[in-house]
Amino acid sequence: MKKAIAVLIILWLLPACLASERYPYPYYPLPEYSGAVTFGTLSIFQNPAALGINPDMELMYLHSFNSDRFSGDNSILFSRNGLGLAYQNYRLSVDDAMNAFTIGFSGHISQGIYAGATYKFIKAEDGNPYHNDHFWNLGLLWRYSREISLGFVAENLKGMEFAGEETDIEYKLSAGFRPLQELLTLSADWSWSGGEAFSDGVFRGFFNLKIKEGIGILGSVDEDGNFGFGVNFSFGYNQIGTYHTYTNGGHDWSGLLYSGYSYRPQGWVFPVKKKFLKLTLSGSYPETGEKDFFLAPERTTFLDLVQTLNRALDDEIISGIYVELRNPRLGWAQIKELRTLFHSFRNKGKAVLFYLGHLPGNASYYLAASADKIAMHRVDDLAITGLLGEVTFYKGTLDKLGIEADIYAAGKYKSAADILTRDSMSRHHREAVNKLLDDIFEQYVNDLAFDRDLTRDSVISLIDNAPHVSEEAVQAGLVDTILYQDQIPDWQKSRFGSSCSIDFEEYSKRKPYRERWGLPPQIAVIPVEGTLMSGSSGEIPFYGKTTGSKDLAMAIEYARKNSRIRAVVLRLNTPGGDGLASDLLHRELELLSKEKPLIVSMGNVAASAGYHLASAGDYIYAQPSTVTGSIGVVYGKLDLSDLRENIGFTTYHLKRGKNADFFSWNTGFTEQQEQKLQRQLDLMYEDFVQIVAEGRDLSYDYVESVAQGRVWSGSAARELKLVDDYGGLWDALHDAKERAGISDDEVEIVSFPKRPFRFLDLWSGLSSAAKTIKSLMFGNGILSDTANDSGFSSYYYILPYSIKIY
Numbered sequence: 001m002k003k004a005i006a007v008l009i010i011l012w013l014l015p016a017c018l019a020s021e022r023y024p025y026p027y028y029p030l031p032e033y034s035g036a037v038t039f040g041t042l043s044i045f046q047n048p049a050a051l052g053i054n055p056d057m058e059l060m061y062l063h064s065f066n067s068d069r070f071s072g073d074n075s076i077l078f079s080r081n082g083l084g085l086a087y088q089n090y091r092l093s094v095d096d097a098m099n100a101f102t103i104g105f106s107g108h109i110s111q112g113i114y115a116g117a118t119y120k121f122i123k124a125e126d127g128n129p130y131h132n133d134h135f136w137n138l139g140l141l142w143r144y145s146r147e148i149s150l151g152f153v154a155e156n157l158k159g160m161e162f163a164g165e166e167t168d169i170e171y172k173l174s175a176g177f178r179p180l181q182e183l184l185t186l187s188a189d190w191s192w193s194g195g196e197a198f199s200d201g202v203f204r205g206f207f208n209l210k211i212k213e214g215i216g217i218l219g220s221v222d223e224d225g226n227f228g229f230g231v232n233f234s235f236g237y238n239q240i241g242t243y244h245t246y247t248n249g250g251h252d253w254s255g256l257l258y259s260g261y262s263y264r265p266q267g268w269v270f271p272v273k274k275k276f277l278k279l280t281l282s283g284s285y286p287e288t289g290e291k292d293f294f295l296a297p298e299r300t301t302f303l304d305l306v307q308t309l310n311r312a313l314d315d316e317i318i319s320g321i322y323v324e325l326r327n328p329r330l331g332w333a334q335i336k337e338l339r340t341l342f343h344s345f346r347n348k349g350k351a352v353l354f355y356l357g358h359l360p361g362n363a364s365y366y367l368a369a370s371a372d373k374i375a376m377h378r379v380d381d382l383a384i385t386g387l388l389g390e391v392t393f394y395k396g397t398l399d400k401l402g403i404e405a406d407i408y409a410a411g412k413y414k415s416a417a418d419i420l421t422r423d424s425m426s427r428h429h430r431e432a433v434n435k436l437l438d439d440i441f442e443q444y445v446n447d448l449a450f451d452r453d454l455t456r457d458s459v460i461s462l463i464d465n466a467p468h469v470s471e472e473a474v475q476a477g478l479v480d481t482i483l484y485q486d487q488i489p490d491w492q493k494s495r496f497g498s499s500c501s502i503d504f505e506e507y508s509k510r511k512p513y514r515e516r517w518g519l520p521p522q523i524a525v526i527p528v529e530g531t532l533m534s535g536s537s538g539e540i541p542f543y544g545k546t547t548g549s550k551d552l553a554m555a556i557e558y559a560r561k562n563s564r565i566r567a568v569v570l571r572l573n574t575p576g577g578d579g580l581a582s583d584l585l586h587r588e589l590e591l592l593s594k595e596k597p598l599i600v601s602m603g604n605v606a607a608s609a610g611y612h613l614a615s616a617g618d619y620i621y622a623q624p625s626t627v628t629g630s631i632g633v634v635y636g637k638l639d640l641s642d643l644r645e646n647i648g649f650t651t652y653h654l655k656r657g658k659n660a661d662f663f664s665w666n667t668g669f670t671e672q673q674e675q676k677l678q679r680q681l682d683l684m685y686e687d688f689v690q691i692v693a694e695g696r697d698l699s700y701d702y703v704e705s706v707a708q709g710r711v712w713s714g715s716a717a718r719e720l721k722l723v724d725d726y727g728g729l730w731d732a733l734h735d736a737k738e739r740a741g742i743s744d745d746e747v748e749i750v751s752f753p754k755r756p757f758r759f760l761d762l763w764s765g766l767s768s769a770a771k772t773i774k775s776l777m778f779g780n781g782i783l784s785d786t787a788n789d790s791g792f793s794s795y796y797y798i799l800p801y802s803i804k805i806y
Helices: 002-013 040-046 048-052 302-314 332-347 362-368 395-401 427-451 456-464 470-475 485-496 504-509 549-561 579-593 609-614 641-646 671-696 700-706 714-719 729-739 758-778
Strands: 058-066 074-080 083-090 098-110 113-123 134-142 148-155 170-177 184-193 202-212 215-222 227-235 238-247 252-262 275-284 318-329 351-355 373-376 404-410 501-503 522-529 531-533 538-540 544-548 565-574 576-578 598-607 619-622 627-629 633-639 711-713 748-751 796-798
Touching: 040 048, 040 058, 040 074, 040 083, 040 098, 040 113, 040 252, 048 083, 048 098, 048 113, 048 134, 275 504, 302 318, 302 332, 302 504, 302 729, 302 748, 318 332, 318 362, 318 485, 332 351, 332 362, 332 598, 332 729, 351 485, 362 427, 373 485, 395 404, 404 671, 427 456, 427 711, 427 714, 501 504, 522 544, 522 549, 522 729, 531 549, 531 579, 544 549, 549 565, 549 579, 565 609, 565 729, 576 579, 576 609, 579 598, 579 609, 598 609, 598 729, 609 627, 609 671, 619 714, 619 729, 627 714, 633 671, 671 700, 711 714
Parallel strands: 275 318, 275 501, 318 351, 351 373, 522 565, 522 748, 531 544, 531 576, 565 598, 598 619, 598 627
Antiparallel strands: 058 074, 058 252, 074 083, 083 098, 098 113, 113 134, 134 148, 148 170, 170 184, 184 202, 202 215, 215 227, 227 238, 238 252, 404 633, 538 544, 576 796, 627 711, 633 796
16 A cells, blocks of 8 residues: 555656746755665755655754855755754855755655655745745655665646746656665666656766775766766764865866764774673563653663674774673573573674672672673672572462362473462472472583683582671682772773773664665564463563463564564463463464464473464574473363352352353362362363474374473473573574575564553553453453353463572
């Protein structure tokens, strides 16, 4: 539809009007670019459609002169987010000085197609033929590919009168070609007016050559022999250049000097002074981004963090990284990926410094141990006290409230019911938790020993005698130095060789200037974070984040059908959830994997329904500390009849149908219902095992032997062939890129679906919780319009317990 609109606009503009004169625009020299290749602020004059390509702020100042005098015209240009503003002061080409003001805007119509318009107003003295003249101009741009760009511009759409004469609409068709990608650009314009035939137009050719990083030359020539030549230099965020135009066989000439500023660096003429990156890790780094909300600050996701750090790793300007920890809430798998990144910095000769925040614990220190040097405050404790797994049982509380948990499971390790039906750990429950703790602790100890050049036994001894005051931490070799905040700059300078730095937030926004034409291929990251539920994503108070099957299914389908998306990474950080939702999503993932590479990246936890989704992938990456597995099913309900009676409720059951109360929370299951439920659970469990066996190319019997609802660490899962290899999100992205055959270094990484803005998310969660409480406590009335909305909404593939490891 959008393409059709663009074509109609062109067809409307192309018919020639009846006017017979071109508007005599006052001449103003500019660095000459074709309407198909122009960029930045200059595009407000050459093709306004290009204003929207680079969204960040740009400024430009131009001063023109000629052979007679240097004090000539002046111009100031500004652009940001598709909006352009320009001020021009004319002196050289007119008898009396006058000013012109231009505003332009641009938008993205479709893939690679942009449209823009400008309005120009000339302010001159009364009696001046240019007095209060104004113009509408239109531009279209199609960046068809990395090598080809096409443009169209129509000027003077209003047919402005000049000295009592009507003037023509003027047209310009442009084409650009890059035989050596961004190194060489060849282009041409064909210009004609509405009062003349297309064949009577004027040709002008252009070239732009990048000699080296930060230096470019440009030139143009027309069919009458008029030509221009210029050179520009880039110093990162600042640019300078000059351009000269020669007419009348070279006898007349004019010159131009210009300087500019861009928020994104455009290359460096000289070796730039190196900087170190300053990163403060605080709070959580979610896997899922948030939808934009009016002036709300963007929240850094884990993908943002990893992507920016990898860019800094390969950036020659970045000499190292300083990290300050302020109680970050990162999971063990996220920490492992960041540790790998910081080791990569060190392997490239880039220093890594860490400053521990207040009361650093196991997780913070585990991350900091990947650094070259670690500092901490003088009056502080290093609390590497080891790993504590806590599992809370609620049966005693439910008994006192008069609530009975009637919950059943398939899989002998699927102990989700235990926390509600028991007051202690079963043998299988204890076995699984101890194995998980052993695997993570072993990795933790071995990594600390390697990082700090200590023996394994000495690390265990230090853990057993923790916490350590700062002086003890230094003596034990756990920390390198003790510093106050005011001493940190000198420490940084001594390690990095310079005090020049850039904040992580600023660096993440200042990506390299986009010179590439066309739209780069994309890899989509689809995050599944929190409990998987039917419906839309959200967040429930006291429960946490949920990923809705509706949002996720739409995202998977979009990724499958979008031709720009060449591969997909499914990023899992979920304990599982709704079995029906998981089955529907598994189907969507199967359809996607038949058309595009589907790589799975497991985060901190990818269990039960999370593993169910993962089994659809072509390849699965996990960290050794990832919590995964839990191939099993659970279902049940809470019998609230005693609670309701204790607080004075009286409920009568009038049934039509023997199992009409199957989903009611006002009664438990009958013996017949229990048998029926267990049979259904067993069938779903068998189906789950079969899906995993087919997805992992393993036998049913083997998968069944390692399933049983048991939770495994990533290291154990790799040995059991439940995952393919160790690796993080970035490894999965690199694999997806290779499988998709993408050699382009400008591949674009996109992530969706987004989560609703936090305040709206919270309001939705509160509303949902209130409706649930109302339904459970007061019922839905006789013949409610909502059928069977008591009890669990589905069979659940979910982590059998909540375990906190400190």
